[in-house]
Amino acid sequence: MQLPNAPGQAGVPLVTDAPADADADADVLARTGFAARPDLGQHFLRSPEVARRLLECAELPAGAQVLEVGAGLGTLSCAVVEAGCRIWAVEKDVRLGTPLLDKLRHFGPRARVTIADVRSVDLDGGLERGSVLLAILPFDWELSSALTEHIFASAHNVVRGLVVVPSRTLDQYRAAEGEGRGLRLEEVDGISRREFWPQAPAPLRVVSIERR
Numbered sequence: 135m136q137l138p139n140a141p142g143q144a145g146v147p148l149v150t151d152a153p154a155d156a157d158a159d160a161d162v163l164a165r166t167g168f169a170a171r172p173d174l175g176q177h178f179l180r181s182p183e184v185a186r187r188l189l190e191c192a193e194l195p196a197g198a199q200v201l202e203v204g205a206g207l208g209t210l211s212c213a214v215v216e217a218g219c220r221i222w223a224v225e226k227d228v229r230l231g232t233p234l235l236d237k238l239r240h241f242g243p244r245a246r247v248t249i250a251d252v253r254s255v256d257l258d259g260g261l262e263r264g265s266v267l268l269a270i271l272p273f274d275w276e277l278s279s280a281l282t283e284h285i286f287a288s289a290h291n292v293v294r295g296l297v298v299v300p301s302r303t304l305d306q307y308r309a310a311e312g313e314g315r316g317l318r319l320e321e322v323d324g325i326s327r328r329e330f331w332p333q334a335p336a337p338l339r340v341v342s343i344e345r346r
């Protein structure tokens with residue numbers, strides 16, 4: 135991994151007892167002194183194995199086009215392409231542009247990278263009908279809620295999603311369900327906070343999203 139400038143199957147809990155690979159990209163990044171940005175909810179997945187298990191939860195059809203918002207170091211993006219799907223990885227933090235591009239470049243046209251705030255991207259312009267959102271959203275419940283709402287309001291070609299979010303994101307959505315919102319969120323699994331560097335500050339949920 136070139137570093138930026140330093141300053142389960144559905145129903146099986148996504149918690150591994152084994153320590154994450156010490157040479158996982160997230161751990162390499164940690165050793166550089168990279169300052170993760172709490173305002174962007176930055177926590178990086180440490181284990182490719184957990185990425186593959188998230189993918190199984192998503193039950194993607196062969197060759198599906200996947201939108202990943204907040205692609206970070208690309209651990210989940212790689213698992214998506216290696217499974218035979220196509221990825222559009224969107225990441226806001228410019229410091230992550232080089233490592234993300236380096237990681238995905240060799241997949242050629244099956245992997246597209248955009249470094250921008252997803253709210254400024256023409257998503258329908260780049261997605262075909264039937265696309266799926268697969269994302270480890272920022273670990274800030276308000277930001278992850280706002281991004282979820284934005285994506286499903288603006289990207290009409292996204293038909294469903296599977297996301298990792300803070301449990302409060304799901305709780306708040308359920309509390310507001312009577313307000314006629316257009317999405318159905320359902321918890322399908324859990325995932326340990328320790329699977330991320332820095333460790334997630336609060337419990338996480340793996341959540342499926344369907345349009346009503």
Ligand SMILES: C[S@@+](CC[C@H](N)C(=O)[O-])C[C@H]1O[C@@H](n2cnc3c(N)ncnc32)[C@H](O)[C@@H]1O
Pocket residue numbers: 174175176177178179203204205206207208209210224225226227250251252253269270271272273281
């Ligand atoms: C919980 S981290 C997950 C990172 C990545 N999936 C990984 O595991 O390596 C959330 C990511 O969302 C990115 N992010 C936050 N706000 C964003 C936005 N508005 N548009 C695109 N990406 C955003 C952050 O920079 C961060 O990389």
